[in-house]
Amino acid sequence: MVKICCIGAGYVGGPTMAVIALKCPSIEVAVVDISQPRISAWNSDHLPIYEPGLDDVVKQCRGKNLFFSNDVEKHVAEADIVFVSVNTPTKSQGLGAGKAADLTYWESAARMIADVSKSAKIVVEKSTVPVKTAEAIEKILTHNSKGINFQILSNPEFLAEGTAIQDLFNPDRVLIGGRETPEGLKAVQTLKEVYAHWVPEERIICSNLWSAELSKLAANAFLAQRISSVNAMSALCEATGADVSQVSHAVGKDTRIGPKFLNASVGFGGSCFQKDILNLVYICECNGLPEVANYWKHVIKINDYQKARFVNRIVSSMFNTVSGKKIGILGFAFKKDTGDTRETPAIDVCRGLLVDKAQLSIYDPQVSQDQIQKDLTMVKFDWEHPVLLKPASPTALKQVSFAWDAYEASKDAHGICFLTEWDEFKTLDFQKIYDNMQKPAFVFDGRNVVNPDKLRQIGFIVYSIGKPLDQWLKDMPAVL
Ligand code: NAD
Numbered sequence: 001m002v003k004i005c006c007i008g009a010g011y012v013g014g015p016t017m018a019v020i021a022l023k024c025p026s027i028e029v030a031v032v033d034i035s036q037p038r039i040s041a042w043n044s045d046h047l048p049i050y051e052p053g054l055d056d057v058v059k060q061c062r063g064k065n066l067f068f069s070n071d072v073e074k075h076v077a078e079a080d081i082v083f084v085s086v087n088t089p090t091k092s093q094g095l096g097a098g099k100a101a102d103l104t105y106w107e108s109a110a111r112m113i114a115d116v117s118k119s120a121k122i123v124v125e126k127s128t129v130p131v132k133t134a135e136a137i138e139k140i141l142t143h144n145s146k147g148i149n150f151q152i153l154s155n156p157e158f159l160a161e162g163t164a165i166q167d168l169f170n171p172d173r174v175l176i177g178g179r180e181t182p183e184g185l186k187a188v189q190t191l192k193e194v195y196a197h198w199v200p201e202e203r204i205i206c207s208n209l210w211s212a213e214l215s216k217l218a219a220n221a222f223l224a225q226r227i228s229s230v231n232a233m234s235a236l237c238e239a240t241g242a243d244v245s246q247v248s249h250a251v252g253k254d255t256r257i258g259p260k261f262l263n264a265s266v267g268f269g270g271s272c273f274q275k276d277i278l279n280l281v282y283i284c285e286c287n288g289l290p291e292v293a294n295y296w297k298h299v300i301k302i303n304d305y306q307k308a309r310f311v312n313r314i315v316s317s318m319f320n321t322v323s324g325k326k327i328g329i330l331g332f333a334f335k336k337d338t339g340d341t342r343e344t345p346a347i348d349v350c351r352g353l354l355v356d357k358a359q360l361s362i363y364d365p366q367v368s369q370d371q372i373q374k375d376l377t378m379v380k381f382d383w384e385h386p387v388l389l390k391p392a393s394p395t396a397l398k399q400v401s402f403a404w405d406a407y408e409a410s411k412d413a414h415g416i417c418f419l420t421e422w423d424e425f426k427t428l429d430f431q432k433i434y435d436n437m438q439k440p441a442f443v444f445d446g447r448n449v450v451n452p453d454k455l456r457q458i459g460f461i462v463y464s465i466g467k468p469l470d471q472w473l474k475d476m477p478a479v480l
């Protein structure tokens with residue numbers, strides 16, 4: 001029986017390995033982590049991450065050929081293939097702070113693999129890493145390996161949160177990069193055979209190591225760039241009376257462009273886009289390519305602009321002050337169908353409103369109060385731009401309360417903001433919400449979840465990203 005061990009039981013390691021175990025009953029899969037609470041949760045009925053369909057997959061194989069354990073060294077020593085799926089956040093201090101990837105966790109995992117290995121292994125980069133990381137890992141492994149053969153592969157993960165299981169079951173492609181030596185090609189073939197249990201062969205792409213590493217950063221940069229492009233258009237739509245949904249639809253009908261990922265929003269969030277673009281920017285700068293670095297930096301700048309613009313719209317339309325006004329925050333996760341709040345635009349929007357002394361009542365179906373409090377007070381590393389939206393002070397947290405549902409969050413509120421596109425928000429009873437709010441009642445839709453015309457008929461003043469403005473908003477010019 002082939003044995004796989006995955007170091008890192010997070011958003012990627014957990015679901016990816018669960019799907020490998022499900023699709024390859026002949027392979028034993030161990031997912032290991034240094035975090036005890038995480039592993040306990042993976043072994044319980046309350047998995048540590050919310051992901052539609054994940055419970056089902058885990059239930060089918062846990063205890064059969066899928067195991068979650070804190071015994072990292074034992075499982076690594078026994079494995080034929082070791083995936084490394086540890087976190088690779090942006091460095092917050094020292095050389096490259098604010099941009100470069102922090103590879104501390106990766107390096108310590110590599111040193112441990114070298115230490116405990118007694119047989120040849122394929123080591124697979126699953127984490128997103130800078131180009132040429134495989135070379136550094138190879139050096140660590142070979143300098144510490146006591147003659148054991150390691151083959152390094154790059155196999156970046158393209159799943160998106162909220163649709164991870166469906167993405168893993170039916171990936172657009174699986175990318176495997178390896179050394180172009182006989183041993184390297186053999187290792188690529190071994191990993192290819194794992195995926196070939198369920199992924200059609202033509203979707204398994206093989207490349208050299210550096211192409212695989214760079215393709216992951218490039219894919220995330222392209223995706224984020226699409227969102228910044230449509231968000232930049234959304235500002236122009238508001239200024240001209242065009243409707244960004246209609247523009248996206250018309251643009252996306254061009255088969256060369258395609259319809260996906262053209263939804264204007266309050267900004268992209270998530271643990272990957274900003275981090276991976278900053279990483280790309282740093283690599284460009286290190287390679288003497290400042291123009292290329294600046295090009296990609298602007299994708300993040302537009303994203304920051306979009307979040308700041310949203311806050312400014314709220315404040316300016318409510319007579320230039322939200323001080324003491326209750327604002328219902330509907331949705332805090334960075335997208336629907338996840339409880340993940342990493343880099344969620346809700347953090348910046350809420351902080352911006354707190355600086356202006358708003359009273360926030362926050363509701364999200366999957367995010368805990370504790371998590372929101374942590375997010376609002378956490379020191380966020382400022383990468384380059386002027387700080388528009390400051391971290392909330394512990395005293396500002398007194399302005400924050402938490403609601404059980406959207407109705408409670410909006411009761412007696414002056415305004416409500418949609419910051420995550422949860423499906424349940426589409427079917428809210430807006431007449432009931434309107435009746436229970438202060439007047440004039442404002443809706444600020446950062447996700448285009450509401451129908452502005454219907455809400456205006458009820459009596460709301462509605463601001464929807466990229467949509468034609470109400471007369472009210474036209475009369476209250478915002479500094480954007
Ligand atoms: P995560 O923070 O959810 O999980 C990482 C896990 O690794 C943590 O549980 C941590 O305790 C563990 N860990 C760290 N060092 C360890 C060590 N030395 N030994 C054992 N365990 C260790 O991170 P994630 O979201 O799963 O992301 C992992 C990697 O995958 C990152 O490089 C990320 O960029 C990339 N990625 C993430 C996504 C996503 O949607 N989250 C998608 C594609 C790629």
Ligand code: UDX
Pocket residue numbers: 157158159160161162220223227260261262263264265266267268269270271272273334335336
């Ligand atoms: C992303 C990539 O999609 C995935 O391939 C990669 O492996 C990890 O990073 P993820 O961050 O989980 O996945 O979610 P994604 O669906 O890409 O959304 C990222 C952010 O962009 C969210 O905040 C989402 O709301 C926003 N978004 C997405 C938009 O604002 N508009 C869109 O049209 C699409």
